[in-house]
Amino acid sequence: MAKDTAVPNEVSAGQALWVEIRSPDGLIWAGTAKAITVPGVDGSMGVLPRHAALMSSLEVGRTRLRDAKSRGGADSRARFDLVSGDGFVEILDNKVLMLVDFADDTATIDVARARAARERAEARLRTPGEEIDRARAEAALGRAVVRLRYAGA
Amino acid sequence: MAKGTKELAARITGVKNIQKITRAMEMVATQKLKRLQGRAESAGPYSRKIQEMVARLSASVRDDLSPLLGKRELTRTMNLVVGADKGLCGSYNANLVRKVQEVVAGSGNEQVFHVLGSKGDRMLRAKGVPVEAAYEDVVEKLDFIRVRNITRGLVKSFLDGETDELRVVYTAFISAGRQRTATVRLLPIERDSLLETGEAAGQDDGAQEPGNADFIIEPDPESLLKDLLPKFLEMRVYSAILESLASEFTARRNAMKQATDAADDMINALTREYNRARQESITSELLEVSAGAEALK
Numbered sequence: 001m002a003k004d005t006a007v008p009n010e011v012s013a014g015q016a017l018w019v020e021i022r023s024p025d026g027l028i029w030a031g032t033a034k035a036i037t038v039p040g041v042d043g044s045m046g047v048l049p050r051h052a053a054l055m056s057s058l059e060v061g062r063t064r065l066r067d068a069k070s071r072g073g074a075d076s077r078a079r080f081d082l083v084s085g086d087g088f089v090e091i092l093d094n095k096v097l098m099l100v101d102f103a104d105d106t107a108t109i110d111v112a113r114a115r116a117a118r119e120r121a122e123a124r125l126r127t128p129g130e131e132i133d134r135a136r137a138e139a140a141l142g143r144a145v146v147r148l149r150y151a152g153a
Numbered sequence: 154m155a156k157g158t159k160e161l162a163a164r165i166t167g168v169k170n171i172q173k174i175t176r177a178m179e180m181v182a183t184q185k186l187k188r189l190q191g192r193a194e195s196a197g198p199y200s201r202k203i204q205e206m207v208a209r210l211s212a213s214v215r216d217d218l219s220p221l222l223g224k225r226e227l228t229r230t231m232n233l234v235v236g237a238d239k240g241l242c243g244s245y246n247a248n249l250v251r252k253v254q255e256v257v258a259g260s261g262n263e264q265v266f267h268v269l270g271s272k273g274d275r276m277l278r279a280k281g282v283p284v285e286a287a288y289e290d291v292v293e294k295l296d297f298i299r300v301r302n303i304t305r306g307l308v309k310s311f312l313d314g315e316t317d318e319l320r321v322v323y324t325a326f327i328s329a330g331r332q333r334t335a336t337v338r339l340l341p342i343e344r345d346s347l348l349e350t351g352e353a354a355g356q357d358d359g360a361q362e363p364g365n366a367d368f369i370i371e372p373d374p375e376s377l378l379k380d381l382l383p384k385f386l387e388m389r390v391y392s393a394i395l396e397s398l399a400s401e402f403t404a405r406r407n408a409m410k411q412a413t414d415a416a417d418d419m420i421n422a423l424t425r426e427y428n429r430a431r432q433e434s435i436t437s438e439l440l441e442v443s444a445g446a447e448a449l450k
Contacts, residue, residue, distance in 0.1 A: 024199050024388070024391070026194075027195075027198070040371055042372050045371075053368045053369065054370070055210060055371070056371035056377065057371070057377055057380045088381060090206055090209075090368075092368075097202060099199055099202055099203055099206070131302075132298070136296075
C-alpha cells in the first residue's frame with residue numbers, strides 16, 4: 001500500500017483538509033479540500049480546516065467537497081458530490097477519514113443501470129427465496145434507490 | 154510386443170492425465186490467490202482504520218457503555234472455525250483440526266463450534282468435535298453480506314447471554330511462505346489488545362496515537378459504539394476469512410505443485426521401465442528370428 005500519510009504542507013498548516021474516503025472494496029477518493037460536508041446521523045455536517053477532533057456515525061446521503069484536489073491530480077474538478085452509504089467519519093488534525101459502505105460520484109452514476117438494478121432487486125424481493133438472497137436484494141435495492149435520488153444532482 | 158509394455162504404456166498415460174489435472178489445479182489456485190490478494194489489499198486499510206477508531210473511542214469510554222466491552226464469567230465459548238469447502242490442499246485442514254482439538258483440550262468451560270467450510274465441518278465431526286452449525290460455500294464464494302449475517306448471529310448469541318466469549322479459529326497468512334493456525338478472541342472486546350494491534354499495524358503517524366485527543370462524539374459515545382463495534386467485528390471475521398482463504402490457496406498450490414513434480418518423477422521411472430521392457434522384447438524377438446533362420450539352414 002502506498003503511504004497515505006504523506007500529507008501536503010497546507011494541511012498541517014491548517015489551510016486545507018486531507019480527505020480520505022474508504023469502503024471495504026478499497027480507497028474511493030483521497031486528496032485535499034477546503035471544505036467538506038458529510039451526512040451525519042443528526043444532519044448534514046460542514047467541516048472546515050482546524051475543525052475540532054470529532055467522531056460520528058454517518059447516514060446514507062450526500063457528501064460534498066469544495067476546492068478539492070485529488071491525490072493523483074487526475075480529478076481536477078474543484079467541487080463535486082458523492083452519494084455515500086452508512087459509515088463513520090473521524091476528524092483529527094485537519095484529516096477527515098470517512099469509512100463508508102460505498103460511495104459514488106453523483107456525476108458518474110449510471111441512471112439506467114441503477115434503475116435496472118432497482119427493478120431487479122424489487123423483482124427478487126417479490127418472489128420468495130432464501131434469506132441470504134433477500135438480504136442481498138435489500139442491500140442492492142437500498143443502493144439503487146439512493147443512487148437514483150442523488151444522480152446528476 | 155510383450156505383455157508388460159502395454160500395461161506400462163497405459164500407466165504412463167494415466168499418470169500423465171493425473172498430472173494434467175494437478176497442474177491445472179495448481180494454476181487455478183495461483184490465479185485465485187492473486188485475485189484474493191487484490192481483495193485483501195482493498196479491505197485491509199478499511200479494516201485497520203476501523204480498528205484504530207474503535208481503539209481510540211473505547212479508550213475514552215467506560216466499559217458499561219456497550220455490552221460488547223464488558224468481561225463476563227466464562228461458561229460457554231463460541232468458536233467460529235474458518236475451514237475449507239474442499240480438500241486437496243495438503244495439511245491445511247488437518248492443521249486446523251489439530252488446532253481445534255487443542256482448543257477443546259485446553260479449555261476449562263463449555264466450547265461450542267460453528268464451522269465455515271463443508272470439508273472442515275466433515276473432518277471435525279469425524280474427530281468427534283461438537284459442531285453446532287456449519288455453513289457451506291461461505292468461504293469459497295466469499296460474500297460480505299453473508300459474513301455480516303453470520304457475524305450478527307454470533308454477536309446476538311453473545312448479547313442474549315447464550316455465549317460469554319467469541320473466538321475465531323483460523324489460519325493466519327503471515328507471508329507467502331508462512332501460514333499458521335491461530336485463535337483470536339473477538340468478544341468481549343478487549344481495549345488493551347486493540348491498542349497493541351493498532352500500533353503493530355504500523356500505519357499510524359505520530360499525530361494519531363490513540364486517546365490523545367478529546368474527540369467530540371456524535372451523536373453520543375453509546376450510539377456510536379453501537380454502530381461501530383458490530384461493523385468492526387464484521388470486518389474482523391471478514392479479514393480472518395480472507396487470510397484463511399489465502400492460506401488455503403497457498404496450501405493447495407503447493408500440494409498440487411508437489412503432486413505435479415511427483416508425477417514427473419513417476420513418468421520418468423515408468424518410461425525407463427517401459428523402454429527396458431520394450432528393448433527386452435525386441436531382443437527376444439530378434440533371438441527367435443535368428444534362431445528360426447538358423448534352424449532352416
